Amino acid sequence: MTNSESIHKNAAGGIIMVTCLLSLGYAILRYHILGPVSWSEFPFFILNKGIALSAFILLTFNFALGPLKNLGVKVSEKWLNARQALGMTGFLLVLIHALISFMLFNPQIFGKFYEDNGHLTLFAGLSMLGGIISFVVLWVINLSFKTDLKEDKTFIKFITSRKFLLVAMLFAIAHIFFMGYKGWMEPSDWHGGLPPISLVAFAFCTVGYIINLIGRK
Structure with a gap:
């Protein structure tokens, strides 16, 4: 088997399908079946949560599989x-998540992120900043391999470097946190005793970050 044939034989389709189904299933189970959220909220609000979880898991796989192999x-x-x-x-799902979130982000739906005067809270602002920066970083990484930038070896070396990827992941983790x-902090309020999707995503990304920290050459 040639190297070209080997590259085309991958498990991407299966990984993406299973990740998306499990993420969406978890969102439905936690918020609709075990929680109080009406099914009318599924097309945008709950679907967006499933998309976000899928995106962070797929991106973590992308960043962590190589370093994981380096660790033996x-x-x-x-x-x-x-x-x-x-x-x-993962980047495409992040884009969809960002667009849906932008349309949903208002005091009526995300009241905890707003002050009484209508301004964002400090932590909401930090979350948005982390999300925007991580999105831009992912966009640059994705773009660089599909344009003439891929011919710039210095640039490619920089954006695929250990430090750059670790910083990019850190902003994504900050956004989730x-x-x-x-x-x-309030397990008694967890629907059906299931952790919030943001906590699941945070745990997954943090494990991936640690793997990158100690395993990327």
Whole structure:
């Protein structure tokens, strides 16, 4: 088998499908079945949560599979070959999540993120800042491999460097943390005893960050 044939044999389709189904299923179970959220909220509000969780999981796979292999963990070649597709799909889902969130973000739906005077709280602002910066970083990474920028070896070396990727992941983790940490502190309010989606995403991304921190060469 040639290198070209090997690259095209990957598990991207299966990983993406299972990740999206499990993420969406978790959102439905927690908010609709075990929680009080009306099904009328599914097309935008709850679907957006499932999309966000899928995006962060896929992006974590993209960033962490290589370093995980460097740590001596056996990682299937099909999973390693899937990294680019996982990253591009994760970026697309982040874009969809950002657009839906922009349309939903108002005091009526996200009242906890607003002061009485209508301004964003400090932590809401930090969350938005982290989300915007991480989105721009992901956009640059995605764009660089599809334009003439890919010919600039110095630029490609910089955006794929260990430090750059770690900083990018840190902003994404900050976005998740400041967006949802208050709800993490009250397990008694968790619907059906299930952790908030933001906590699940935060835990997954943090594990991926640690793997990158110690495993990326």
